[in-house]
Amino acid sequence: MFDWENIRHFLAVARIGTLSGAARMLKVDHATVSRRLSALEDQMKTRLVERLPRACKLTPVGQRVFELAQGMEEDAYAIERYLDASRSPLSGKVTLSAPPVLVANFLVKHLADFRLAHPGVKLSVSAQARQVSLSRREADIALRLVRPEEVTSVVRKLGRMSFDLYASRDYPHLHNPSAWEFIAYDAGFADMPQQKWLMSIARGRPIACEISDINGHLAATQAGAGVSGLPCFLADTDAKLQRVAYDGEQFSREIWMAVHRDLRRSPQVRAVMDFLLKIVTENSAFTISS
Template sequence: MADWENLRHFMAVGRNGTLSGAARALKVDHATVSRRLAALEAELDVMLVDRLPRSCRLTAIGQQVFDQAVTMESAADGVARIAQAAHTPLIGKVTLSAPPVLVAHLLAQYLADFRYLYPDVRLSLAAQAQQVSLSRREADVAIRLVRPEETGSFARKVGTMAFGLYARRDYAHREAPDRWQFIAYDESFADMPQQKWLLGIAGARPVACELSDISGHLIAARAGAGVAGLPCFLGDADPDLMQVGEDVPPFSREIWLMVHRDLRRMSSVRAVMDFVVALITQHGGFSA
């Protein structure tokens, strides 16, 4: 097996293109880099680098060795992150990205409880309809309404959010479905599953208004503007609203909790994940 220090010096040559550049990057002298490179070539019994007058160029086999070494380096860094996470105290900032409806109407209501349980963890809630990248550290933990496919991350289904049609209790046309008017999203949300579901129910009946977020739909329905498709945990909790429509096709969204594998065992991140799971599983408005 090749000596790791020799490989590390070789990678520096491959990245910088010269022995002197590698030496500066590693904060060693030129001779050390040259010696380490020669030692690696002797170990492997292959020529890895063409030494040109002003630069170094990887040979064909050198490029293959370089690519494998980079993969080894990445794996070693991952081991270090996992070890660090295991010893990280229950302190620091954790960013949780979640759909706006869950941030505004569920998570934000329990921030005081979280703070009481974990006074040294600062929970930063990001209400984001779009997906974020955990690998680029755009968030530490994410809640998504579709099954995540990002590589390098751990995902777990934590519940299901059912939807229903809701209208104000004294909505003028509540007992006349053929005269219903609907509260929908604008055209930029045409591909959103709940928009397709709602418009499929509406059919030829008119859309009374369009709003870009679910909180606006709730307020408009409460004001009597029309019939809205709302998460049941939201509509059922509002005393001014009631569920309408007996033959409405069922619709729901899965709730997935996602974290990068390297952060999964970090104490502060684990605390946030456990708190989210407890909220959703214990809340009466969600199913398994």
């Protein structure tokens, strides 16, 4: 019988394509991934991966093993989900993945209340912009700004996060829209909905700076670097900022919650889901879905 840990490390290499990338994903060192991969190849008495200077490429045998191993992985995670769902009520660890803007500026403000209500549940929150796989246990629950598409997930739209244009109250061109300069995202985020919305408003006016992180946009706006598009829940509470009127469409992003269908009735997971629904519903800055 093959060692599951060796197979798990092989799956990471196959997906990421490098030993170093797999190590980062698994939160181990490069040498551990290399050792686990070599051990699996020794067990199978065949080469699964060609180790090239800058990448790892699956051999034909490795490709077939990868396809079969993914089924093993799904079964292993299904066992974990079953055990989690059958544990005693309101105890254990629940992992939540959410966009950085919601984690840093919204969720963390409510963690003390959740802990007080559910002391037996350890909530682990990860700020991630990327889509995560609930099937592979990258998280138990995910909050996303686009509808999750994983077929094994149960999804619910919690509401909408409204955006508006903001500038510092000390911005020298506050009352002269023709002189506005904008704080935008860099080219890597050209397809992001809020970037498209902002650029449709800018209409050729100068871009003062490009910043890849929404909290950077907030800080730059506070410092008077230009006009930016910010979530209303984040900017409306800042006394340094002021909404500015503009010609253009209003904009918002949907907030979706997803959970793997095997976990949706787990007591501790249910407690976190109810908590998320409650804090979004009670925040007047979010438009609540019916």
